[in-house]
Amino acid sequence: MTIEANLAEMGVSLPEASAPLANYVPFVQVGALLHVSGQIPIGPDGPITGKLGETMGVEDGAEAAKICAISLLSQARAAAGGDLNRIKRLVKIVGFVNSTADFTDQAKVINGASDFLVAAMGEPGRHARSAVSAASLPFGVAVEVEGVFELA
8 A cells, every 4th residue: 555545545745844943954965865844733623732741641642743743744745846756765753752851651652743744655764763851842832753765
């Protein structure tokens, strides 16, 4: 199945890729590798904010990470000229979790992104990953996820 077919089966439609919120570009392609800048979770009411271990639980954090992953795919689609079939595989994601000093479930939070990307992309969506804690993130968001894709 294609990524588009998987997304349709999941009931997910990718939004248009968003413009950067500061002085950076949304993605850079070097050879076949596409580096996508960190994506933050934007919900219907704006940025999804919170601190894991204080104002937000793992389940809500994982949902925010999934929203980041949807934006990550949107940026990859834009970089691939609108053709998700050009994405050969997801190489790596890095997830940053806005969390308290004693919060240790960063991996469970970033599973929200990983699980979504594997479901959307199939086997080519299996990736290397880092999940790290941050004392704070831009705009007070709960998570941020960046990624590296291989393009055909």
